[in-house]
Amino acid sequence: QVHVVESGGGLVQAGGSLRLSCAASGRTFTSYAMGWFRQGPGKEREFVAAISSSGATKYYADSMKGRFTISRDNVNYTVYLQMNSLKLEDAAVYYCAATQRGVARTPTGYDYWGQGTQVTVSS
Numbered sequence: 001q002v003h004v005v006e007s008g009g010g011l012v013q014a015g016g017s018l019r020l021s022c023a024a025s026g027r028t029f030t031s032y033a034m035g036w037f038r039q040g041p042g043k044e045r046e047f048v049a050a051i052s053s054s055g056a057t058k059y060y061a062d063s064m065k066g067r068f069t070i071s072r073d074n075v076n077y078t079v080y081l082q083m084n085s086l087k088l089e090d091a092a093v094y095y096c097a098a099t100q101r102g103v104a105r106t107p108t109g110y111d112y113w114g115q116g117t118q119v120t121v122s123s
Contacts (some may be wrong), residue, residue: 002026002112004096009117020081022096029077033103036081038092045107052103091121
């Protein structure tokens with residue numbers, strides 16, 4: 001089992017950048033694929049990015065390609081989401097998730113979730 005905690009959210013102006021972190025507990029972190037999802041008010045949870053357990057494979061939602069970068073540090077048990085050129089529509093609660101079933105792009109592919117971190121984008 002793994003426990004994940006997100007951090008790094010906050011208020012940023014449109015066009016700005018933020019880096020989210022997801023700290024994981026447990027010595028089996030390197031066996032987990034990790035994903036980032038987000039959920040805006042009144043919206044369903046949507047896929048943002050995912051990374052395989054080794055870090056060799058990465059997936060992005062189309063609207064995030066070229067702006068967001070997912071990475072992981074398997075020594076420090078942390079996953080990052082670097083978000084650049086933020087838009088108003090990027091405002092949401094961002095969630096980190098973990099799975100041992102292989103990297104996935106849907107919420108149902110993940111078994112462990114953090115509490116989320118709020119990202120607010122101002123004009």
